[in-house]
Amino acid sequence: MPALTSFTTTTSSARRTTEISRSSWRRSQQNTCNPTKRECATIARVVAQKRRIPLATKYNANSNLATTPTSPTRISLPRTLPRPVLGEVDASLLVEAYPDLAGIPAEYLRDRLPLSAPSMCAALKAAQTTASSSVLPKELQILMNDTVAAACPTHMLAVYNDAPIAFGTKRHVSLFPIHDIVLRAYCANLPAFAPSHPSTSSSHATLPVVPLRIPSPETFSLLHGYLYTQHSPSFLAALAPPCASASDLLQLATHASKIHGLWRNACALGVVDAQLYDIIESSWERTLAAMQSCSA
Structure with missing residues (x-):
């Protein structure tokens, strides 16, 4: 830019x-x-x-x-980031992957998931993998240890966008270990995932690789982390506009691009969470106000 x-x-x-x-x-x-x-x-x-x-x-x-x-x-810049119509996730997909959830409303599941967030987030941080091939594999292995075994991830997301690339160059793909139950509970537009229940009894766990095209791969980690914890103060702080002076308009514009990318991802995935959009909207308004103050 x-x-x-x-x-x-x-x-x-x-x-x-x-x-x-x-x-x-x-x-x-x-x-x-x-x-x-x-x-x-x-x-x-x-x-x-x-x-x-x-x-x-x-x-x-x-x-x-x-x-x-x-x-x-x-x-x-758009003056507002319109909130999409919030639907509901397909409960049958949850039950298909986790039969024990039959009869449990998705809203109740979303309320309970943050209780498991500490162990799941620790497992995500501890998961280590190496993709040595230039071609995206169908499966990847992660090293198993006590932290990973306590809440082993189920899939490996290969996140990318469809922006044009120069001839002869390779498209950048970012890998994210995930627990599919979290994304299934929050994302109404999530593509189908292959069933996965990796064994935790060996030194490695094999995870299916799921390609996922989204508008803004660079902001996916922020959305992914919020879906696990639902910790609004941390999320709001991450989206707060930087304290920029009149000469730092570019910094504010870059921050606005981050919020916009996050919003685009949430819309594309059909995230079912009103609090998420409340925080995005307030952060967007504060950032635009800061930009207008800089340009005054």
């Missing part, structure tokens, strides 16, 4: 100039005291466009934040 020296809140419509034909201009000059209704309407539109300077209101959950190509000093 190019360096930003000012923050301009413009919409695409505000950037378009309204052209008035010469004949209309002459008529308005000849009769300035009594303009026609059509000319009044034209003038009103021009004035309204000049006064309307909100952040861009058009959004697309599958698009990146767009900088204006003709000027390195402008960045177009």
